Amino acid sequence: xxLEIQKRVMDMADKYGxxxxxxxxxxxxxxxxxxxxxxxxxxxxxxxxxxAGVSLGLAVYHIVEPEVKAEIDPxxxxxxxxxxxMVLDVDEICNEVKPIREQYSKY
Amino acid sequence: xxxxxxxxxxxxxxxxxxxxxxxxxxxVKEGVIGPGMAFKGALGKDATIVATVVCGDGYFNENxxxxxxxxxxxxxxxxxxxxxxxxxxxxxxxxxxxGAICAAVGGKLGxxxxxxxxxxxxxxxxxxxxxxxxxxxxxxxxxxxxxxLMAKLALKLLNGEPxxxxxxxxxIARGIRKNVFKEExxxxxxxxMLIAKLGDKEFTxxxxxxxxxxxxxxxxxxxxxxxxxxxxxxxxxVPKGNPDKIESSSASxxxxxxxxxxxxxxxxxxxxxxxGYDPVYANEDPNRVLPVxxxxxxxKEGVIGxxxxxxxxxxxxxxxxxxxxxxxxxxxKDLIADGxxxxxxxxx
Numbered sequence: 001x002x003l004e005i006q007k008r009v010m011d012m013a014d015k016y017g018x019x020x021x022x023x024x025x026x027x028x029x030x031x032x033x034x035x036x037x038x039x040x041x042x043x044x045x046x047x048x049x050x051x052a053g054v055s056l057g058l059a060v061y062h063i064v065e066p067e068v069k070a071e072i073d074p075x076x077x078x079x080x081x082x083x084x085x086m087v088l089d090v091d092e093i094c095n096e097v098k099p100i101r102e103q104y105s106k107y
Numbered sequence: 108x109x110x111x112x113x114x115x116x117x118x119x120x121x122x123x124x125x126x127x128x129x130x131x132x133x134x135v136k137e138g139v140i141g142p143g144m145a146f147k148g149a150l151g152k153d154a155t156i157v158a159t160v161v162c163g164d165g166y167f168n169e170n171x172x173x174x175x176x177x178x179x180x181x182x183x184x185x186x187x188x189x190x191x192x193x194x195x196x197x198x199x200x201x202x203x204x205x206g207a208i209c210a211a212v213g214g215k216l217g218x219x220x221x222x223x224x225x226x227x228x229x230x231x232x233x234x235x236x237x238x239x240x241x242x243x244x245x246x247x248x249x250x251x252x253x254x255x256l257m258a259k260l261a262l263k264l265l266n267g268e269p270x271x272x273x274x275x276x277x278x279i280a281r282g283i284r285k286n287v288f289k290e291e292x293x294x295x296x297x298x299x300m301l302i303a304k305l306g307d308k309e310f311t312x313x314x315x316x317x318x319x320x321x322x323x324x325x326x327x328x329x330x331x332x333x334x335x336x337x338x339x340x341x342x343x344x345v346p347k348g349n350p351d352k353i354e355s356s357s358a359s360x361x362x363x364x365x366x367x368x369x370x371x372x373x374x375x376x377x378x379x380x381x382x383g384y385d386p387v388y389a390n391e392d393p394n395r396v397l398p399v400x401x402x403x404x405x406x407k408e409g410v411i412g413x414x415x416x417x418x419x420x421x422x423x424x425x426x427x428x429x430x431x432x433x434x435x436x437x438x439x440k441d442l443i444a445d446g447x448x449x450x451x452x453x454x455x
Contacts, residue, residue, distance in 0.1 A: 003125065035248055046247030047142040048120050 001039045006049035009040050013056050019107045023060040024068060025097065028088055033062050034096035041104035057106030062097045064090045110154040110265045113182045114143045115192040115208050117201045121161030129165030129200075133174060135181045136161070142250060146191060149258035154265060158185045164200035167207075174204075175211050182212055189261055190216075194223030194253045195230060197245035202230025210237035219264035223253045224279070231279055239270070240279045280315075319428075334448040337415035339438060341423025341431075342389065342396035342455045343381030344372070353422055355382025361421035361434045363441070366414065370403045383424035384455045396453055415447050423454060 013021050023040045027033040035045060037060045044051040061068045064085050069077060118124060118131040120141040139147050140159045147156060160181050167174045182190060190212045192205035202224045209220035214237070223241040224231045231240055239260055243253040256277050263270055273280040289296065296313065303310035328334050345353060351362040369376070372393035379389040379396060394400045402414045419438045423431070442450065 003119075003122070031248060046250045047145050048122070048247060050122065052122075052141050053144040 001036045001044065001049065001051075003049040006039060006044060006051045009058070010050055010054065010056065013058060018056050018058055021058050023058050025060065025062045027062075028084070030089060030092040030096040033093050034100060036060075037062075037097045037100040038104065041100060041106075055104070057104060059105045059107050060097065060101055062093050064088060065094050065097065109152060110188040111186060112146075112150065112154050112156045112261070113185050113187040113190050114139065114146060114156050114159045115178070115182075115190060115205065116141060116143070116159060116161055117167075117195075117198070117204065118161060118163040119201075121159070123161065123163070126165075129163045131161065131163030132166055133160065133162040133177045133181060135159070135185075142194070142254065145250060145254040146258055149255045150262065153262060154189070156191075157187065158182075162204065164198070164204055167204040168200045171207065175207060178208055179211055179215060182208075183216060187216075187218060189218055189265055190220045191257060191261055192220065192222040194241070194243045194250070194257060195225075195228060196223075196243050196247055196249065196253075197225040197228050199229050202228035203233060204230070206230040206234025206238065206240070210234055213238055219261070221257050221261045221264065223257045226279055235279045235281050239264070239276075239281070242277050242279055328449055331411050332409055333412045335413050335415055335446055336402065336411050337442050337447045337450045338366075338397055338399065338402065338418040338453070339450050340397050340418070340420050340453045341426070342420070342453055343379040343422040343424075344377055344389070344393045344397040344418075344420050345380045347376055347378050349378070349380045353380045353420070355380055355422060355424065357425045357427075358422040359430070361419055361438065363417050363419050363438075365416060366399060366418055367416045369399060371400045372397060380420075381422045381424055381455060383422075389455075396455065398451075398453065402451075415442070415445065 009021075009023065023037075025033050025036050027036060038045050039049070039051050040056055040058045040060050043053050043055045047053070063081055069081075118128045121131075122141055123131050135158050137158050139156045140161065143156050143159050150156070158181075160178055162174060162178060190209060192209050193201065195201040195205045205222040205224065207230075209222050212218065213220040220238045221241065222234075222238060223243045225243055225245040227245070234240065241253060241257045241260060243249050260270065260276055260278060263276075270276055291299075300310045300312065343353065343355070345351070345362055346364055351360060353360060353362055374391055374393075377393040377397075379386045379393065381389070389396045397418060397420070399414075399418075402411070405411045406414050421434055
């Protein structure tokens with residue numbers, strides 16, 4: 001995850017309180033989504049950015065995960081995400097992000 | 108007292124910034140930065156990162172000599188017992204920087220050095236002889252795997268424990284040969300390998316071949332009757348008396364000799380300097396190795412345009428690939444400048 005974005009996530013968690021922040025990912029690849037999920041929950045696994053060694057414990061989901069889909073107006077979801085949902089390997093992404101959330105998210 | 112470790116990283120892992128900060132000049136900070144946190148955990152109580160040295164990849168690669176000096180004095184001032192650099196994964200300039208700084212520190216301060224790279228990182232090939240380079244994945248996603256391996260190897264080196272084989276300790280083979288005792292004789296092991304190979308079964312060679320680079324051939328010459336052709340040989344054919352004293356083995360040079368007015372090489376005019384084959388037949392008729400006679404015939408028949416009026420010779424007996432490459436580059440430069448279109452390369 002980009003250093004700039006790590007910094008913004010950190011600042012927002014600080015400003016609003018980590019219990020009030022949920023990170024929704026949109027990355028197209030499972031591995032990248034997993035890395036991003038880990039970065040905002042357990043800390044930057046690449047030890048490159050401001051979140052290296054910082055465990056924010058934020059709740060984190062990918063936009064294609066069923067928990068997120070259920071919360072969104074189906075018409076809007078279809079219009080905004082439908083296309084990508086067809087193209088992406090949804091199962092692979094879910095299998096990558098979910099265990100990380102379950103292991104590291106505190107909220 | 109725990110061992111003292113200095114950690115080298117680039118501007119990205121040093122949390123200065125990405126490509127836009129690649130010109131960051133070397134600086135040092137006491138304690139850990141970025142991946143150093145992971146190393147701190149992996150090294151445990153036996154070793155402490157006393158300082159982290161950071162340098163931009165661009166700055167290092169563009170100012171190699173001065174950057175190396177600056178970094179060396181920074182590192183030296185912390186009197187480390189070991190230097191850990193990277194890991195650099197598949198980042199080319201970072202890999203070269205890690206390798207170069209490891210080579211310099213290992214050579215000048217005489218302390219152990221460890222780095223980590225993806226095997227295809229150009230730095231790996233350049234510096235695998237100088238330092239232990241732990242194999243990593245190609246992106247920073249592999250940090251969690253790389254750090255424990257590098258830390259384990261670092262602790263081994265610090266404690267003076269013997270380092271195991273490249274496979275076991277997961278570093279890139281350094282080209283060091285070590286004598287070991289085996290239960291079974293070499294002949295039996297070789298036959299066992301052969302039987303396994305014939306049976307399509309797995310076996311591990313005891314002598315892996317080096318990976319030679321492949322050269323894509325140039326397109327063929329369209330009209331040979333207009334081409335200028337040169338003769339180059341590694342078969343050691345030199346004018347009688349070997350005027351340049353080209354060594355019979357591990358040649359340190361090559362020679363350039365005139366063919367002007369020469370239609371045939373004879374036992375009186377030429378000989379071989381090569382010490383790696385029976386020279387009798389080459390000395391009897393040097394055309395057998397350097398076919399000047401046939402080339403002159405082809406020239407007369409109009410099959411080729413002309414034979415280049417000089418030939419180049421060296422002894423390809425135990426000559427290192429690096430030297431061979433160097434000679435070839437320099438010979439090719441001459442030939443191109445003189446309008447030669449093709450070379451006939453003869454060996455022994």
